[in-house]
Amino acid sequence: MQVIRAVGREAAAKKYDLLSAMMAHGLAGDKHRQRLILRLMALITTRYNWQRDELTIGQREIARLWCVDERTVKREMAKLRALGWIEIKQQGARGRVSVLSLNLERILLDTKREWDNIGPDFVARLGGTQPEPASNVVPLHRPEPMPAQGVWAEARARLAEEDRALFDAWFAGLAEAGAADGCLTLFAPTRFHATYVQTHLLDRLRVAVQRCDGRIAKVRVLGP
Incomplete structure (x- = not known):
C-alpha cells in the first residue's frame, strides 16, 4: 500500500485520493459512520495544513462548522482518536488549542476494503495489491x-x-x-x-x- 504524502507535483491528486477513500468508506457504512466521516472531511477541507500535517482548530469553531454543541464535538473527536485517524501532535496549553495530525496510513488501512467500490484504477494507483x-x-x-x-x-x-x-x-x-x-x-x-x-x-x-x-x-x- 502506498502511503499518501500530499506534497509535490501530484499533491492535489493525492488529496483527492485520500478524500475519495474516506468517502467510499463512509458510504459503505451506517448513518453514524457516514456522519463521522463527513465531519472529519469537513475539518480536512477547511482547516487541515497538508504540508505541515497539522489540524489546528478549537472546539468552539468545530461546533460552529458542524452545527452541533461542544459536547458532541468532544464525543466525535474522541471517536476519531480511538480509531487512530487523528493524533495529538502538540497538547494545548495556556489558552492555546491542541495541534492535531492525521494518521494517513491508518486511514488508508481502514478504508482499503472499499477501494474496489471506486474502481480498479484507484486500487492500482494506491498500490492496494502491493506489500x-x-x-x-x-x-x-x-x-x-x-x-x-x-x-x-x-x-x-x-x-x-x-x-x-x-x-x-x-x-x-x-x-x-x-x-x-x-x-x-x-x-x-x-x-x-x-x-x-x-x-x-x-x-x-x-x-x-x-x-x-x-x-x-x-x-x-x-x-x-
Whole structure:
C-alpha cells in the first residue's frame, strides 16, 4: 500500500485520493459512520495544513462548522482518536488549542476494503495489491504462528486481515504474556524481532488491540 504524502507535483491528486477513500468508506457504512466521516472531511477541507500535517482548530469553531454543541464535538473527536485517524501532535496549553495530525496510513488501512467500490484504477494507483514497505524486511527465522485467545486472538485476526504478509512476518510469532494496568505485554521469539516491532509497527499493533479492548492503552513487546 502506498502511503499518501500530499506534497509535490501530484499533491492535489493525492488529496483527492485520500478524500475519495474516506468517502467510499463512509458510504459503505451506517448513518453514524457516514456522519463521522463527513465531519472529519469537513475539518480536512477547511482547516487541515497538508504540508505541515497539522489540524489546528478549537472546539468552539468545530461546533460552529458542524452545527452541533461542544459536547458532541468532544464525543466525535474522541471517536476519531480511538480509531487512530487523528493524533495529538502538540497538547494545548495556556489558552492555546491542541495541534492535531492525521494518521494517513491508518486511514488508508481502514478504508482499503472499499477501494474496489471506486474502481480498479484507484486500487492500482494506491498500490492496494502491493506489500507494505515493512514487509520487505523479514526476520532471519520466520516463526511459527503462536496460539492465542481472548483479546490478542481477536487483534491477530484484525492484523491478518489488514495485511497477511506483514502479519506472517512480524505479528504471527508474538505470544501474549498477560495484561495488567491497561498494558498488554507480548513476547517476541528474538530480541531483533521485538525491537523491530516496537520501532516500526507498534502503532498498528496498539490500534488493533485497542479496537478489541478499549481498556488497553499501551502495548509493549519484549524479547528473550
